[in-house]
Amino acid sequence: DVKVTQSSRYLVKRTGEKVFLECVQDMDHENMFWYRQDPGLGLRLIYFSYDVKMKEKGDIPEGYSVSREKKERFSLILESASTNQTSMYLCASSLPDRGYGYTFGSGTRLTVV
Amino acid sequence: GDSVTQMEGPVTLSEEAFLTINCTYTATGYPSLFWYVQYPGEGLQLLLKATKADDKGSNKGFEATYRKETTSFHLEKGSVQVSDSAVYFCALPAPGYSSASKIIFGSGTRLSIRP
Numbered sequence: 147d148v149k150v151t152q153s154s155r156y157l158v159k160r161t162g163e164k165v166f167l168e169c170v171q172d173m174d175h176e177n178m179f180w181y182r183q184d185p186g187l188g189l190r191l192i193y194f195s196y197d198v199k200m201k202e203k204g205d206i207p208e209g210y211s212v213s214r215e216k217k218e219r220f221s222l223i224l225e226s227a228s229t230n231q232t233s234m235y236l237c238a239s240s241l242p243d244r245g246y247g248y249t250f251g252s253g254t255r256l257t258v259v
Numbered sequence: 260g261d262s263v264t265q266m267e268g269p270v271t272l273s274e275e276a277f278l279t280i281n282c283t284y285t286a287t288g289y290p291s292l293f294w295y296v297q298y299p300g301e302g303l304q305l306l307l308k309a310t311k312a313d314d315k316g317s318n319k320g321f322e323a324t325y326r327k328e329t330t331s332f333h334l335e336k337g338s339v340q341v342s343d344s345a346v347y348f349c350a351l352p353a354p355g356y357s358s359a360s361k362i363i364f365g366s367g368t369r370l371s372i373r374p
Contacts, residue, residue: 150302152302177360179361188364188365188366188367189303189348189364191361194361236302236303238302238303240360240362241360242360243360244290244291244352244360245290245291245308245310245352246360247291247293247305247308247362248295248303248305248360248362249305250295250302250303250304251302252301252302253300253301253302
C-alpha cells in the first residue's frame with residue numbers, strides 16, 4: 147500500500163528549540179508539500195518541492211525552512227519554535243500532473259510550550 | 260483567480276439521511292476537481308475526483324458530478340452513516356504551475372452524523 151509517512155503523530159517542544167518534522171513517501175513522487183492546518187484558517191501551504199534540492203515558498207514560509215536531499219524525503223524545519231507555530235502539520239506528495247491529486251500523511255500535531 | 264467555495268458547516272444529519280455538500284468553483288479552463296475527506300485526528304484522503312466536464316466521480320457511496328454549466332461539483336450520498344462523520348474539502352489544481360501540482364482547497368465542511 148503506497149503511503150506518505152510522517153515521523154511523529156504528536157510532538158511537544160519548547161519555545162526556541164529547533165524542530166525537525168520528517169516526511170517520507172514511497173511512491174517515487176516528484177512533488178512534495180508541507181501544510182499547516184488551524185481551526186478557522188483551513189490548510190495553508192508553507193513550502194513545496196518539485197524536485198530533489200528544489201524548493202519554493204508557499205503562502206506562509208516565515209519561520210520555516212525545508213530540506214529535500216533525497217526524492218523520497220522532505221523535511222520541515224522550525225528554526226526557533228514559537229507558540230504560534232502550535233498546529234497540525236500535514237505532508238503530501240504528488241506527481242507533476244494537475245489531475246493526479248495529493249496523497250497525504252497522517253499529520254503531526256505539534257505543540258510548542 | 261481560481262478558487263473553490265463550499266458550504267459552511269457544521270452539517271448535522273441523522274443516520275440514513277441524504278447528504279449534499281455544495282461546492283462551486285472559479286477556474287481557468289476545465290481542471291480536474293477533487294473531494295478530500297479528513298477523519299478526526301487524521302490527514303486528508305482523496306475521496307473522489309473527476310477529470311472533465313460531465314464526469315461523475317464516486318467512492319464509498321459518495322458521488323459528485325462535474326457540471327461546467329453551473330461550475331459546481333456537489334458531493335452527495337444517499338444514506339449516511341455515523342462513520343461518515345468527518346471534514347470534507349472540495350479542491351482543484353492551481354493554475355500556471357507546470358512543475359508542481361499545487362492544489363487549491365476549500366475551507367472544509369464538517370459533517371456530523373447522529374445515530
